[in-house]
Amino acid sequence: MSASVLFDTPGPRTRRRSRIASVIVVVLIAAGLAWVVYTLAQPRDSSGITLPGYFDASRWDIFVLAELWVRIGGGLLATLQAAAVAAAMALVIGVLFAMLRTSVHAAVRIPATIVLEFFRGMPVLLMMLFILLVASTGAFWAVVLALGVYNGAIIGESLRAGLAALPRGQREAGLSLGLTRLQTKTFIEFPQAFRQMLPVIIAQLVVLLKDTSLGYIVGYNELIRTTMNNLGSSVGNRYLFSLFLVTLVIYLAVNLSLSAVARRVARRRSPGKILAKDQITPTASISALGAPTRNPEDRTTE
Amino acid sequence: MNAVIENLPRFIEAFGMTLWLLATSGVCALIIGTVIAAMRISPVPSLNVFASVYTELLRNTPLTLVLFFCAFVLPQLGSRLPYEWAAFIGLTLYTSPFVAEALRSGINGVAVGQAEAARSLGLGFMQSTTLIIFPQAFRMVIPPLINVLIALTKNTSVAGGFFVFELFSAAKELANANGNAVIAILLAVAAFYLVVTIPLGILSAHLEKKLAVQR
Numbered sequence: 007m008s009a010s011v012l013f014d015t016p017g018p019r020t021r022r023r024s025r026i027a028s029v030i031v032v033v034l035i036a037a038g039l040a041w042v043v044y045t046l047a048q049p050r051d052s053s054g055i056t057l058p059g060y061f062d063a064s065r066w067d068i069f070v071l072a073e074l075w076v077r078i079g080g081g082l083l084a085t086l087q088a089a090a091v092a093a094a095m096a097l098v099i100g101v102l103f104a105m106l107r108t109s110v111h112a113a114v115r116i117p118a119t120i121v122l123e124f125f126r127g128m129p130v131l132l133m134m135l136f137i138l139l140v141a142s143t144g145a146f147w148a149v150v151l152a153l154g155v156y157n158g159a160i161i162g163e164s165l166r167a168g169l170a171a172l173p174r175g176q177r178e179a180g181l182s183l184g185l186t187r188l189q190t191k192t193f194i195e196f197p198q199a200f201r202q203m204l205p206v207i208i209a210q211l212v213v214l215l216k217d218t219s220l221g222y223i224v225g226y227n228e229l230i231r232t233t234m235n236n237l238g239s240s241v242g243n244r245y246l247f248s249l250f251l252v253t254l255v256i257y258l259a260v261n262l263s264l265s266a267v268a269r270r271v272a273r274r275r276s277p278g279k280i281l282a283k284d285q286i287t288p289t290a291s292i293s294a295l296g297a298p299t300r301n302p303e304d305r306t307t308e
Numbered sequence: 309m310n311a312v313i314e315n316l317p318r319f320i321e322a323f324g325m326t327l328w329l330l331a332t333s334g335v336c337a338l339i340i341g342t343v344i345a346a347m348r349i350s351p352v353p354s355l356n357v358f359a360s361v362y363t364e365l366l367r368n369t370p371l372t373l374v375l376f377f378c379a380f381v382l383p384q385l386g387s388r389l390p391y392e393w394a395a396f397i398g399l400t401l402y403t404s405p406f407v408a409e410a411l412r413s414g415i416n417g418v419a420v421g422q423a424e425a426a427r428s429l430g431l432g433f434m435q436s437t438t439l440i441i442f443p444q445a446f447r448m449v450i451p452p453l454i455n456v457l458i459a460l461t462k463n464t465s466v467a468g469g470f471f472v473f474e475l476f477s478a479a480k481e482l483a484n485a486n487g488n489a490v491i492a493i494l495l496a497v498a499a500f501y502l503v504v505t506i507p508l509g510i511l512s513a514h515l516e517k518k519l520a521v522q523r
Contacts, residue, residue, distance in 0.1 A: 011420060011423040011424050011427060012349065012351075012423055012427075012433055012436060012437060012441070016351070020351075024351055024352050024353070027352045027354075027355075028352050028353055028354040028355075029354075031352060031354040031355055031358065032354045035354070035358060046385070050386070123506060123509070124498075124502070126505075126509075127458075127462075127501060127502045127505035127506050127509065128462070128498050128501055128502065128505075129462040129463070129464075129465035129466075129476065129501060130462070131465045131466060131468070131469070131476055132465055132475075132476060132479060132494065132497060132498060132501065135476070135479060135480060135483070135494065136494045136498075139483055139490050139494070140490060140491055140494070212368075216368070216369075216370040216371070217370070219370035219371070219372035219373060220372055220466065220469075222372050222376075222469070223372065223466070223468075223469030230370070230372055230373060230376065234376060234380070243384075246380065246381065246384060247381060247384060247385075250373075250376070250377060250381050253373065254369060254373060257368070257369060257370060257373060258365065258368050258369065261368035261369075262364070262368050265368065
């Protein structure tokens with residue numbers, strides 16, 4: 007905390023005051039949480055029948071069944087599968103879009119820009135519906151194709167920004183060695199832009215993973231649909247809350263570990279910058295260099 | 309094309325719901341996000357921890373799950389809200405951490421010398437943040453905030469999967485009813501979304517360029 011320039015290193019009185027404030031806040035939050043847990047744990051009356059509280063053993067006893075976990079695992083696998091295929095597709099489409107958008111020929115550049123803006127401005131869900139109804143590919147490919155195209159458009163934009171940020175000398179050096187424009191772009195500029203933007207791209211892939219959950223709406227049996235719809239209806243509604251909590255925990259575990267990878271890559275990419283600390287515990291400190299924050303998640307598009 | 313013109317009132321009704329969701333949850337997310345961002349830079353450690361846990365939890369939960377919670381789990385817990393309000397709550401909760409992060413990165417972007425100068429002039433925490441840091445940070449966060457709103461516009465479509473009649477559910481309903489004009493209907497719906505997102509995108513890019521020159 008003392009690293010922050012926003013306030014002085016606190017003296018004894020301020021420290022005491024801030025400790026008191028801290029304690030009050032902790033007590034308030036703890037009280038709020040305790041209230042929520044207590045309310046959930048209470049048995050409730052619903053049209054004459056008394057239902058057990060949400061933490062009652064009878065709402066959690068299904069989770070000892072191995073078969074249930076196999077089905078949840080299947081749902082998770084379906085989510086990861088769709089995410090993996092869509093991620094590969096998004097990377098390819100992203101490179102392609104970046105190539106086309108930075109072309110020297112206006113005849114290539116302008117249509118590419120229009121198509122890109124079209125894809126970026128449209129909800130992914132609508133794209134999934136479009137593919138589902140028009141191409142009738144089945145839910146899996148609707149999810150994968152829509153996510154691939156949409157995230158490809160976004161990755162293409164960030165690659166383009168990466169290309170634009172490269173020093174001009176790189177391109178000039180390539181051209182002066184006798185490489186063609188395409189060769190210069192492919193072998194000199196792209197590898198650098200890609201490495202530069204890698205943290206942003208990984209963070210965007212986390213967004214892609216989260217968005218596979220839209221499969222719930224278009225009828226692809228991914229994690230949420232498996233746990234909430236399929237399992238929910240076969241084991242009964244009273245397990246809905248328990249199933250919801252389990253699904254939430256699974257998503258958080260997967261996404262937080264992927265985000266951690268993105269941050270680690272981001273930190274590795276910027277050696278010698280003192281900002282690394284700021285990324286792990288984003289505290290009050292104004293970043294020491296006055297540079298825009300290095301947290302890759304800040305530059306993604308949901 | 310005829311199917312689109314015939315169903316125009318239905319489209320307008322759905323578009324109105326999309327705009328309502330965008331406006332209400334946009335405004336509330338801005339307010340909550342500002343509070344969370346303020347907590348994140350405040351000198352009280354427990355507020356910091358609370359704000360970062362809130363941000364991390366909501367940012368890593370899929371929107372579908374958040375809306376599922378509001379539409380299906382909340383009624384189980386005794387809420388009697390109509391689905392529109394459930395969607396509003398879900399979208400607000402989901403968008404607020406993104407607002408907070410945009411604000412925080414704006415604050416981090418203010419040159420450190422500004423804060424040092426304010427401090428060395430004897431301004432306190434409140435004075436240096438409200439008079440020196442925020443006015444500068446605010447200009448820098450406008451483009452990212454607009455991008456958050458663009459994302460929110462697109463995210464309102466997810467509410468269509470949870471019993472709210474907005475553009476996405478209109479697309480689904482009308483496409484099912486007019487099997488021969490599916491493409492026209494879906495393109496019309498896309499056009500309604502683009503009417504909101506593309507001008508916002510242009511505005512954001514324009515402001516970004518304009519503010520960048522002045523720095």
